[in-house]
Amino acid sequence: MSETFDVIVVGSGAAGMTAALRARDLGLQVLVVEKAHKYGGTSATSGGVAWIPNHGLGGSTDTREETLTYLDAVIKEPVNRERLEAYVDTGREMLGWLGGEGINMISMPWPDYFAELPGSRTDRSLVMPPWDGRQLGDKFPLVREQYPRFKLFNRYSMNLEETFTIAARAPGWKKKVATVIGRYWKDRSTRKMTKRDRLYVSGAALIGPLLARLDHKGVKIRLETKLETLITTGDKITGVTVSHLGRIYDIEARHAVVLCAGGFEWNQELRDRFYPVRTSIWWTSTPQGANTGDALIAAEKIGAATEHTAEGWWAxxxxxxxxxxxxxxxxxxxxxxxxxxxxxxxxxxxxxxxxxxxxxxxxxxxxxxxxxxxxxxxxxxxxxxxxxxxxxxxxxxxxxxxxxxxxxxxxxxxxxxxxxxxxxxxxxxxxxxxxxxxxxxxxxxxxxxxxxxxxxxxxxxxxxxxxxxxxxxxxxxxxxxxxxxxxxxxxxxGDLGTKGGLKADHKARVVDGSGNPIPGLYAAGNATGSPFGLNYPGAGGTIGPAMVFGYIAANDIASRATNRDVASAREPVAT
Structure with a gap:
């Protein structure tokens, strides 16, 4: 192999970017490979909401005990308890680390989805404030956009508060419309470049600052680079085979590969294999042709187990x-x-x-x-x-x-x-x-x-x-x-992606059919089975665990590495 990195992350959504940024922050050399020609994965086109309980933001009084009371009432089928508790226990720590990177999420007053059950609250869903995409320089147009239908008149960016106010014709909605339109047309410098609104909202408001920090720290992200297979040496994952514009080549991973390439909602064969009712790829609302189960297929070939594949994140x-x-x-x-x-x-x-x-x-x-x-x-x-x-x-x-x-x-x-x-x-x-x-x-x-x-x-x-x-x-x-x-x-x-995928443990390690971790292989996001099983506890139930387990994966990889250079991660690195 002509290239070697400490960690290779597959996918540039919220899970992949969080894993990559944390791994770099812990002194590891990281490469991110992204199949699409734009950054951000499904996360960028989503509402960008992260359900992270027990977060401690804004004076929240939520507790570990209250969270588990709620989740125990919501979850009906067996799940990995250690994995579930790792998620509940690590979210606050991850948010604190993100805050240190200048990425500060805020709580929204949205009820949990099972509001009638004990332990439910109205402050567990977190979002990013609108973010100026022009801070990314020449990468500004390369972050996936929201669908036009999620914008006012198919053009103007709206944050979630503006969206709900206008959609419900709530008091002040006409003023909101004027604000959204005026904000766009007053931005004359951007209008000279592109019709795209410079204001990143929803999922893009999360991906934008993550990408900016990765760029600042010299993490390479290769677009239009698709995972083909996982490379093994003995029983350990030691790299990936990827394709780029027709060229197929190998890249070595000293310590680990982290699969964050989304689910399989755009793969009809896998839908038919896993779902008990017939559904169509053409009903999903995720970006067309993006999540085709590449990570799941590659990992199953080397013996990885799957779980919770009977349902999607229905929508x-x-x-x-x-x-x-x-x-x-x-x-x-x-x-x-x-x-x-x-x-x-x-x-x-x-x-x-x-x-x-x-x-x-x-x-x-x-x-x-x-x-x-x-x-x-x-x-x-x-x-x-x-x-x-x-x-x-x-x-x-x-x-x-x-x-x-x-x-x-x-x-x-x-x-x-x-x-x-x-x-x-x-x-x-x-x-x-x-x-x-x-x-x-x-x-x-x-x-x-x-x-x-x-x-x-x-x-x-x-x-x-x-x-x-x-x-x-x-x-x-x-x-x-x-x-x-x-x-x-x-x-x-329809759906927002798939709930099931690779079976991973509490340290985000992918496991085989016997439940044993596959050395060097980690996963987070919709590439894995949800920690909630077939349940959706609240708004952001996909992105919250995606980010937390991306963070957990990086921590575990770094704990096993002997060549970390933490000092180099504190300053920009030449690309």
């Missing part, structure tokens, strides 16, 4: 044509839309199957369970009235104030979005029993008047109410479905 999605070429389709998230008031979700038998206002992962799990029970889900239907249409998005269908019915392309109607003057007529269009759908909407209207849903308890938790309509009383999650015209869109069992 309901819908499909719409590309506006510029309608024979091409795009996936749109509908994670909060399915639970807004003035709407109901039914399967293809016309039956409700879930509290629609629950978290998106619980909604997806209910879709999968109903599909197994009835065969009449995946997809299901989101049915709503004119009030919903005026106030809220329905996947890629924006509120009527922004996207009027007249502006919707004619070839979308009765193919992607359905409309009728009565519920019965709408039911006939989408092949449901008219009497049944009329009965469902009538019941929902009665529940809205009383403020209680006796079937599924919609609007009974703080989480349900948080993403409802505060002007809708007595229950912000329940609204009458009675104002014509009526609409329907199909909802698919």
């Amino acid at each position: 309901p999605t819908m499909i719409l044509p590309n506006r510029s070429a309608s024979n091409f389709e795009e996936v749109h998230q509908a994670v909060f839309d399915v639970g807004r008031p003035y709407s109901v979700c039914v399967n293809r038998n016309g039956d409700r199957f879930v509290n629609e206002a629950c978290s998106y992962d619980r909604f997806g799990a209910a879709m999968a369970s109903d599909q197994l029970a009835t065969g009449a889900n995946t997809p299901c239907w989101l049915v709503f009235d004119a009030v919903f249409r005026q106030k809220f998005t329905a996947g890629g269908i924006l509120p009527s104030a922004i996207m009027s019915d007249r502006s919707i392309p004619m070839d979308w109607w009765d193919h992607y979005i359905f409309k009728a003057d009565s519920v019965a007529e709408l039911a006939r269009k989408i092949d449901l029993d008219p009497a049944k759908l009329e009965d469902v909407t009538r019941r929902m209207t009665e529940y809205a008047a009383k403020g209680e849903d006796p079937e599924f308890g919609r609007g009974s938790t703080i989480y349900d109410k948080t993403f409802g309509d505060p002007t809708c009383q007595p229950n912000p999650a329940l609204g009458a479905i009675c104002k014509a015209p009526f609409y329907a869109v199909q909802i698919h069992l």
Whole structure:
């Protein structure tokens, strides 16, 4: 091998960058290889939220005991207890180290996803403040962007607080719109270079400063460099074979390879192998073709075990044509839309199957369970009235104030979005029993008047109410479905990635089928099985563990290395 590094990290998302930065900070020479032509992985295109309990930020009173009480109530299947507790115990330490690097996350007042269970709180989800991407210099345009649909008018960056305020038409939303647009156009120097907003928000606001610190410390990140195989010497992982622009070559790792290359949601063969219900790669909302299970495939070939592969990080999605070429389709998230008031979700038998206002992962799990029970889900239907249409998005269908019915392309109607003057007529269009759908909407209207849903308890938790309509009383999650015209869109069992992957221990070491660590092989992020098993405790349940176990992996690798040069990591290194 012509090149040698102490540590090779595969993947440049939050897990990979955290592992690489920590390893460099501990005096190791690090190389990051990234398959895509941009930095940041799925993390950069995500909300950038990290669920890290017991963090101690902002005066939080959360404790280890309270966290474990909550997780014990949430998690139903067996998980590695030592790994789970390592995550709970290390998050605060990792955040302190990040703070020393000038990367300071802040707590958001968002309820845990199982808000009804003991130990739940509203301060465990952390985000990064907006960050000026131009600090990256020539790397500014090379960080993955959010999808246009996550921006105001497909162009302007919004932080999460601005997004939720505008989407819910909360008090002051018009001022927020003016602020977002004005901020963009006042930035004349960036407008001369690119249409991209210089303000990094959400996932990019996390990736940007991590990349800046890696660049400052001389860590090499090679784009368009794909993992092909893992190299072994005896029973130890000693390097990787990668491909770059058609060239295949080997790189040696003195101490370890850390797999942080995401999950397998873009690999139909692996989805069919692991999932109990049929799902499609075209329903996922992660970057197209990115996470194809490369790390899992390479590691399985040398004997690595897998776990928790039966589910994805579910997120309901819908499909719409590309506006510029309608024979091409795009996936749109509908994670909060399915639970807004003035709407109901039914399967293809016309039956409700879930509290629609629950978290998106619980909604997806209910879709999968109903599909197994009835065969009449995946997809299901989101049915709503004119009030919903005026106030809220329905996947890629924006509120009527922004996207009027007249502006919707004619070839979308009765193919992607359905409309009728009565519920019965709408039911006939989408092949449901008219009497049944009329009965469902009538019941929902009665529940809205009383403020209680006796079937599924919609609007009974703080989480349900948080993403409802505060002007809708007595229950912000329940609204009458009675104002014509009526609409329907199909909802698919989409995801934010995969929950399962390589089996790793409490030190982020990948293990074999007998549970023994494979020397020199570590993993973090969606390349591994979640420490929560098949459960999603709160917003950021993917990125939180990804970062923590990236940090833990680097610590363990450094503890075993004998050639660390910590002094060199404190100053920039020539690249």
